[in-house]
Amino acid sequence: MAGMFASASDRIILYSYYYPRSRGIYFDWTFLLLIAGGLVCMAASALMHSYTNRYSKVLSRSGLTGAQAAQLILQRAGVFGVSVQPIGGQLTDHYDPRTKVVSLAEESFNKTSLTGIGVAAHECGHAIQDAEGYAPLRLRSQIVPVVNIGSQLAFPIFLLGLILSMQPLLTVGIALFSLAVLFQLITLPVEIDASRRAMKLLGSTGLLADDEMSGARKVLTAAAMTYVAALLSSLLQLLRLILIARGNSRND
Numbered sequence: 631m632a633g634m635f636a637s638a639s640d641r642i643i644l645y646s647y648y649y650p651r652s653r654g655i656y657f658d659w660t661f662l663l664l665i666a667g668g669l670v671c672m673a674a675s676a677l678m679h680s681y682t683n684r685y686s687k688v689l690s691r692s693g694l695t696g697a698q699a700a701q702l703i704l705q706r707a708g709v710f711g712v713s714v715q716p717i718g719g720q721l722t723d724h725y726d727p728r729t730k731v732v733s734l735a736e737e738s739f740n741k742t743s744l745t746g747i748g749v750a751a752h753e754c755g756h757a758i759q760d761a762e763g764y765a766p767l768r769l770r771s772q773i774v775p776v777v778n779i780g781s782q783l784a785f786p787i788f789l790l791g792l793i794l795s796m797q798p799l800l801t802v803g804i805a806l807f808s809l810a811v812l813f814q815l816i817t818l819p820v821e822i823d824a825s826r827r828a829m830k831l832l833g834s835t836g837l838l839a840d841d842e843m844s845g846a847r848k849v850l851t852a853a854a855m856t857y858v859a860a861l862l863s864s865l866l867q868l869l870r871l872i873l874i875a876r877g878n879s880r881n882d
């Protein structure tokens with residue numbers, strides 16, 4: 631997946647109350663790390679929504695829809711065999727390297743706005759990365775299966791380690807969660823590079839005029855910030871797991 635916007639993974643919230651209960655009721659201050667991470671993600675998401683909303687109302691003077699802009703960009707970049715299709719929902723825009731499809735949400739596909747064209751160009755950026763064999767994108771696609779399994783097992787194993795008070799299980803849980811953090815770390819250059827390519831293409835193709843570029847740039851920068859926030863939040867979650875594991879070993 632190479633979606634436009636990071637989604638917060640809040641699975642840990644489900645488990646977060648369990649720890650204090652398993653050890654008797656007392657205040658688990660490391661929970662504050664989760665709250666801090668959640669607040670950072672919410673702030674980034676609010677900023678992103680504010681910009682996407684604002685610039686979805688600013689029509690582009692070219693009059694091209696996001697779908698038309700995407701076709702033009704792919705053509706100019708010499709990327710063939712990639713199709714541009716509509717997809718339901720809001721902010722669901724993404725490029726899938728397996729199917730070679732740029733999926734654009736209604737807002738981007740059928741309308742002509744700075745947000746729509748900016749987002750379409752960003753997704754084309756991913757398609758161009760794919761066509762060029764851009765290393766971080768390839769690496770990210772390759773580790774997806776491992777990361778999926780790792781992130782599913784990380785919390786159950788960690789929790790089991792707490793309940794059974796087995797330090798090796800805690801270590802395995804932390805290692806598995808680190809895989810998910812690593813994935814987010816690799817995602818960051820992939821996303822920033824896609825937006826950098828998008829801005830360059832929007833300028834060189836003349837799809838957006840100079841004064842229109844700043845609106846598209848704000849949308850793409852705000853979208854990138856959601857990935858930075860997601861990474862930060864995951865790092866805080868990782869820190870929390872490490873602190874809990876250390877506390878557990880001291881209790882033994």
Ligand SMILES: [Zn+2]
Binds near residue numbers: 633634753
């Ligand atoms: Zn992206």
